[in-house]
Amino acid sequence: MNIINLIRIAYKALQRNLLRTFLTMLGIIIGVAAVIAMVAIGQGSKASIQTQLASMGSNMIMIRPNSNVTAGARLDATTVQTLTIADVNALESQGQYINGVSPVSSTKGQAINGALNWSTTVQGVNLSYLSIRNWPLKSGYAFNEEDIKSAAKVCLLGQTVIANIFTGGEDPIGQTIRFKRIPFKVIGVLGQKGDNAFGQDQDDIIIIPYTTLQERITTSIYFQNIYAAALNESVTDSATAEISRIMRVTHRLKLTDTDDFAVRTQAELISTFSSTSQLLTVLLTAIAGISLIIGGIGIMNIMYVSVTERTKEIGLRMAIGARGLDILLQFLIEAILISITGGLIGVGLGIGSAKLLTLFLSWPTEVSQSSIVLSFLVCAVTGVFFGYYPALKASRKDPIEALHYE
Amino acid sequence: MPDKILEIKDIKRDFTIGAESVHALKGISFDVNTGEFLTIMGSSGSGKTTLLNILGCLDKPSSGIYLLDGVDIAKMTRDELAHLRNLKIGFVFQSYNLLARTSALENVELPLLYNTAIGAKERKERAMHALESVKLADRLDHTPNQLSGGEQQRVAIARALVNEPVLILADEATGNLDSRTSYQIMELMQEVNQQHGKTIVFVTHEPDIAVFSSRTVMLKDGKILKDSPNENKSAKVVLAALPVTEDYVQ
Numbered sequence: 001m002n003i004i005n006l007i008r009i010a011y012k013a014l015q016r017n018l019l020r021t022f023l024t025m026l027g028i029i030i031g032v033a034a035v036i037a038m039v040a041i042g043q044g045s046k047a048s049i050q051t052q053l054a055s056m057g058s059n060m061i062m063i064r065p066n067s068n069v070t071a072g073a074r075l076d077a078t079t080v081q082t083l084t085i086a087d088v089n090a091l092e093s094q095g096q097y098i099n100g101v102s103p104v105s106s107t108k109g110q111a112i113n114g115a116l117n118w119s120t121t122v123q124g125v126n127l128s129y130l131s132i133r134n135w136p137l138k139s140g141y142a143f144n145e146e147d148i149k150s151a152a153k154v155c156l157l158g159q160t161v162i163a164n165i166f167t168g169g170e171d172p173i174g175q176t177i178r179f180k181r182i183p184f185k186v187i188g189v190l191g192q193k194g195d196n197a198f199g200q201d202q203d204d205i206i207i208i209p210y211t212t213l214q215e216r217i218t219t220s221i222y223f224q225n226i227y228a229a230a231l232n233e234s235v236t237d238s239a240t241a242e243i244s245r246i247m248r249v250t251h252r253l254k255l256t257d258t259d260d261f262a263v264r265t266q267a268e269l270i271s272t273f274s275s276t277s278q279l280l281t282v283l284l285t286a287i288a289g290i291s292l293i294i295g296g297i298g299i300m301n302i303m304y305v306s307v308t309e310r311t312k313e314i315g316l317r318m319a320i321g322a323r324g325l326d327i328l329l330q331f332l333i334e335a336i337l338i339s340i341t342g343g344l345i346g347v348g349l350g351i352g353s354a355k356l357l358t359l360f361l362s363w364p365t366e367v368s369q370s371s372i373v374l375s376f377l378v379c380a381v382t383g384v385f386f387g388y389y390p391a392l393k394a395s396r397k398d399p400i401e402a403l404h405y406e
Numbered sequence: 407m408p409d410k411i412l413e414i415k416d417i418k419r420d421f422t423i424g425a426e427s428v429h430a431l432k433g434i435s436f437d438v439n440t441g442e443f444l445t446i447m448g449s450s451g452s453g454k455t456t457l458l459n460i461l462g463c464l465d466k467p468s469s470g471i472y473l474l475d476g477v478d479i480a481k482m483t484r485d486e487l488a489h490l491r492n493l494k495i496g497f498v499f500q501s502y503n504l505l506a507r508t509s510a511l512e513n514v515e516l517p518l519l520y521n522t523a524i525g526a527k528e529r530k531e532r533a534m535h536a537l538e539s540v541k542l543a544d545r546l547d548h549t550p551n552q553l554s555g556g557e558q559q560r561v562a563i564a565r566a567l568v569n570e571p572v573l574i575l576a577d578e579a580t581g582n583l584d585s586r587t588s589y590q591i592m593e594l595m596q597e598v599n600q601q602h603g604k605t606i607v608f609v610t611h612e613p614d615i616a617v618f619s620s621r622t623v624m625l626k627d628g629k630i631l632k633d634s635p636n637e638n639k640s641a642k643v644v645l646a647a648l649p650v651t652e653d654y655v656q
Contacts, residue, residue, distance in 0.1 A: 005519045009519060016508065201546065201635060223521075313503075316505075317516075318488065319462070319497050320492060321489060321520040322488060323488040325485070326488075401467055403499070
C-alpha cells in the first residue's frame with residue numbers, strides 16, 4: 001500500500017488523541033533536551049577553559065619544586081624548597097628556546113588603605129613576569145631594574161583589590177597602601193584578567209618585586225615557582241627539555257637522581273582539563289541517554305495499550321482491505337512519528353535551555369551539531385525498535401475476533 | 407458480471423475449542439444471483455455468523471467451495487483475501503464501527519485509502535458521492551458523536567458502497583436501532599439494491615426485518631433449514647404507514 005497514505009493514516013490516528021500523543025512524547029522530549037543541554041554545557045565549559053588557558057599564554061611553562069606531583073595538582077604550601085635565583089639566572093642566560101623567565105612566590109595578607117582593608121595575595125616577580133603572563137597594564141608603570149636591585153616598596157594593583165580598597169573611585173597611582181605593615185607605593189594598575197581555569201579571581205592580586213618579597217616579607221631565598229615563556233607553541237617540548245637539563249646542572253643532580261623540580265606546560269594542563277571535562281560530558285550524556293531509553297519504553301507501553309484499545313478498529317481496517325503489513329506499518333509509523341516529533345521538540349527545548357542557562361546563569365554553553373544529529377538518529381531508532389513489537393502484535397490480530405472484541 | 411455472484415457448495419466449517427471439535431457449518435449449499443437481496447436468518451448457534459465470515463472472506467471453510475464473483479477463494483493468501491475484500495465486498499456492522507473523532511467524509515474514504523489505484527482527488531469525490539446517495543451530504547464534516555444512530559449507520563453504508571463492491575454484507579445492521587430508524591435503513595438498503603443493483607446479503611434474527619428482502623435462507627444447527635422467497639415488502643410503504651409518534655422530533 002501507498003506509503004504516503006500510510007503516513008497520512010498514522011498521522012490522523014495520532015491527531016485524534018493529541019493529549020495522549022503528547023504525553024507519550026514527553027519522555028523522548030525530556031531525554032533529547034537533556035542530552036543536548038548536557039553536551040552543550042560540557043562543550044561550553046571545555047571551550048571556555050581552553051580559551052582561558054590559551055589567553056594565559058599557551059607557551060607558558062611552570063616550574064615547581066617536586067614531590068610526586070600528579071598532573072593538575074594545586075600549588076603546594078611548600079614542604080620542599082629547591083628553586084633559587086641561580087636557576088632563574090641560568091635559564092635566562094642559557095635557555096635558547098625560552099624568552100622570559102621569572103620567579104614567582106606568593107603570600108597572603110591584608111592590604112590596607114586608610115580605613116579599608118582587603119584580604120588578598122601578594123606576588124613577588126621580576127621584570128619578565130608581565131610579558132610571560134600576557135598581562136598589560138591599565139595605567140602607570142611596571143617596576144624597573146632599580147626597583148628590583150633595591151627591593152623597592154612599590155606595587156602594581158589588580159582590579160579586584162582596587163575595587164575593594166579604593167572604593168571612592170580615585171586613582172590609586174601615587175597612593176600608599178600597607179601590606180603586612182609595610183608601606184607600598186602604587187606605581188601601576190593591572191588590566192582586567194578575570195577568573196582562571198580553577199575559578200580563582202586573577203584580579204585579586206598585588207604584584208611587587210621578588211626581592212622585596214624575599215627580603216622584607218618571606219625572608220627566604222627559595223621561590224615557590226618559576227615561570228618561563230617558550231619562544232612559541234611549537235618549541236614548548238624542546239623548551240621543557242632544555243629547562244630540565246639546565247636545572248639539573250644548577251641543582252647538581254647526578255644522572256641517577258630524579259628531578260627535584262617539576263616542569264609543566266600549559267598544553268599539559270589544557271589536555272588534563274580536556275580529558276576531565278570529556279569524561280564529565282560522557283557521564284552526563286550517559287545519564288541523559290538513559291532517560292531516552294525510558295522514553296522509548298514509554299512509547300512501547302503506550303503503543304501496546306493503544307493496540308489493545310483499538311482492536312475493533314484494527315478488525316475493521318482488516319475487513320475493509322488492510323493487509324497485515326498495512327497494519328504493522330501504520331502502527332510502526334505512529335511510533336516513529338511520535339519519537340521523531342518528540343526528538344524535534346526536544347532539540348528545540350535543549351538548544352533553548354542551553355541558551356537560557358548562558359543568559360541567566362552565565363554558564364558557558366556550546367550546542368554541538370553532532371549531539372543534535374546523534375539524538376535525532378537515536379530517536380528514530382527508538383521509534384522503530386520500541387514500536388515494532390506492538391505493531392507486530394496489531395498486524396497479527398484475527399479480524400473476526402478483533403471485530404467482536406468488547 | 408456472472409449471473410451467480412456467489413456460489414456456495416457444501417461448505418463445512420469446524421472449530422477446535424480445547425479438546426472438542428465444534429461443527430459450526432455442516433454442509434451449506436446455495437447460490438446467490440447478481441442483484442438479489444438475500445436474508446440469512448437463524449438463532450444463536452445456528453452458524454449464521456460463521457457463514458457470514460466465510461462469505462465475507464474473513465474466514466475460510468474447512469471444506470467445500472466458495473466462489474465470489476467467479477473467484478475460488480480456497481487457494482488465496484491472507485493478503486490476497488484482504489485485497490479481494492477491499493474491491494468486492496462492503497461491510498455494514500451492527501455497531502457501525504466508524505472511527506471516532508473522524509469526520510463522516512474521512513470515514514467513508516477509509517476503504518479507498520487501502521486501494522492504491524485511487525488518488526486523493528478521486529477518493530474525495532467518490533466519498534462525497536457515496537454520502538450523497540445516502541442523503542448525508544450536509545453532514546460530511548460531522549464526527550460520529552455528532553450523528554444519531556441511524557445517521558451513523560448510513561455513513562457506514564456509504565463507506566460500504568464507496569469502493570463499488572459487488573456484494574454488500576450486513577451483519578445485524580439494524581440491531582442497535584429503534585424500529586422507525588430500522589425501517590429507514592431498510593428503505594435505504596432496498597434503494598441500494600434496486601436502484602444501484604447491488605447484491606445484498608443481510609444477516610438478522612428479526613423476522614420483521616427479513617421481510618424486506620426477496621429471499622430468506624434459514625439456518626439451524628449449521629444446516630439450511632429453509633430457503634424460500636419473500637413477499638418483498640417495500641420499506642417505504644411500511645414507513646409511511648407507521649403512526650406518527652412523539653418519541654422524537656424528525
